[in-house]
Amino acid sequence: MGGTPELKLYNTLTREKSVFKPIDAENVRMYVCGPTVYDYAHIGNARPVIVFDVLFRLLRHVYGESHVTYARNITDVDDKINARALRDYPGLPLNAAIRAVTEKTETQFLEDARALGSLEPTVQPRATDNIAEMIEIIERLIARGHAYQASGEVLFDTKSMADYGQLSKRNLDEQQAGARVAVDAHKKNPGDFVLWKLSDDNEPGWESPWGRGRPGWHIECSAMSGRYLGDVFDIHGGGLDLIFPHHENEIAQSRCAHGTDVMANVWMHNGFLQVEGRKMSKSEGNFVTIYELLHTETFAGRQWPGEVLRLAMLMTHYREPIDFTWNKLIEASNTLSKWKRAAELLSSQSTAPIDPQVLKALADDLSTQRAVQRLSTIAGSAFAAFHERGAVSEHEVEQEQQMLVATLVASAKLLGFDLLEKTEIDEAVAVEVDARVKARLEFLKAKNFAEADKIRDTLAAEGIQLKDGKDAATGERVTTWEIKR
Numbered sequence: 001m002g003g004t005p006e007l008k009l010y011n012t013l014t015r016e017k018s019v020f021k022p023i024d025a026e027n028v029r030m031y032v033c034g035p036t037v038y039d040y041a042h043i044g045n046a047r048p049v050i051v052f053d054v055l056f057r058l059l060r061h062v063y064g065e066s067h068v069t070y071a072r073n074i075t076d077v078d079d080k081i082n083a084r085a086l087r088d089y090p091g092l093p094l095n096a097a098i099r100a101v102t103e104k105t106e107t108q109f110l111e112d113a114r115a116l117g118s119l120e121p122t123v124q125p126r127a128t129d130n131i132a133e134m135i136e137i138i139e140r141l142i143a144r145g146h147a148y149q150a151s152g153e154v155l156f157d158t159k160s161m162a163d164y165g166q167l168s169k170r171n172l173d174e175q176q177a178g179a180r181v182a183v184d185a186h187k188k189n190p191g192d193f194v195l196w197k198l199s200d201d202n203e204p205g206w207e208s209p210w211g212r213g214r215p216g217w218h219i220e221c222s223a224m225s226g227r228y229l230g231d232v233f234d235i236h237g238g239g240l241d242l243i244f245p246h247h248e249n250e251i252a253q254s255r256c257a258h259g260t261d262v263m264a265n266v267w268m269h270n271g272f273l274q275v276e277g278r279k280m281s282k283s284e285g286n287f288v289t290i291y292e293l294l295h296t297e298t299f300a301g302r303q304w305p306g307e308v309l310r311l312a313m314l315m316t317h318y319r320e321p322i323d324f325t326w327n328k329l330i331e332a333s334n335t336l337s338k339w340k341r342a343a344e345l346l347s348s349q350s351t352a353p354i355d356p357q358v359l360k361a362l363a364d365d366l367s368t369q370r371a372v373q374r375l376s377t378i379a380g381s382a383f384a385a386f387h388e389r390g391a392v393s394e395h396e397v398e399q400e401q402q403m404l405v406a407t408l409v410a411s412a413k414l415l416g417f418d419l420l421e422k423t424e425i426d427e428a429v430a431v432e433v434d435a436r437v438k439a440r441l442e443f444l445k446a447k448n449f450a451e452a453d454k455i456r457d458t459l460a461a462e463g464i465q466l467k468d469g470k471d472a473a474t475g476e477r478v479t480t481w482e483i484k485r
């Protein structure tokens, strides 16, 4: 494990942060619930994509790139998909219409994930390619007395599992009391859930021992995680909203089918996301898709680079709720442009190891917010070293600065930022620098020279040079700026 501190992760199953011990350090296995592909992914969906990508990168750093298997599924069978297919492609046969919806949406999701700087998971199985595996698990559950057939459905019998509800810490009686809808007459217990249901002619279906039908949602993840990661694996992740019922039911299916004590050792959940202080919803008018944020001017009147969105997410710890605001994007944009300007000081392709404090922060239950602060501190030190030139031995300063910048670049890479890559960030830099130049002019007008000089010095430290002059037409004071490369 080299110089990496012990990795500690918060486990929803135990409600504790504890040292992570892989079942097999040669093959660390992680599963994260992926998208249901019927519509554009929204920025709430971006959060687990980014958070678990950082974990994937950290695990690869600790255990070696070829010793981590990350599976994220694509749910391409779902009643929402059918509805969308019928709405958007009324002229096509159902199967072709469904394929049109799922292929288009899946392609878009993968494009979004790439734009957010995420690595491709090791495997991205589709539900429809794993129907046989689902049928096999359901057969096993029936054989073991955990599932039953009723009214054209196969249902999981929640009372057949003594410790059902361990993850969400709910017990069946509570669920019964809290049930909002009347108990379906065909269910033995109100919490029983669908494993398989029969399909009409205008619904997609596969032949099964129980007739032509389709799987329930939960069984998909049990089948795909089992196939690619084994009966018991290391880490299962997803959003907080998936704890109940989705993850609870995945656990019930997998444990009862395989006769194991756990499905995954560590269960990790990222917190909720709000937009400008309110729950994101189409009716509130604050529903933002990743695509819109990246490619349209829907949010705050401009496009935002994927890496800015990524940083905005990582500025908050993954378990905390996040309030997604215009200010947060501006802050992320400023921070990232500062890092990139520092990276431009790298005179050769010198390399340095990842900063120990960045590693320590990430190893502490993925404290990305601390890692981000640390990177800004390193960038600040690199600028400061630049200014010391001439004061002491120039060679020493140069060396110190190169070390700092190389450390910054290597450490940012672990968080998924390529600071040496020239990107659309330039536009974001311009907006941010313009704002500061304007603020300085205001201070000059108000004869607050101390504040004005402070802004000029900070910009200079970040490699931006100001030129004051007069507008030829109006005679007013104007300031232009350029990045000193």
Ligand SMILES: [Zn+2]
Pocket (backbone or CB within 6 Å): 032, 033, 034, 221, 246, 250
């Ligand atoms: Zn799942």
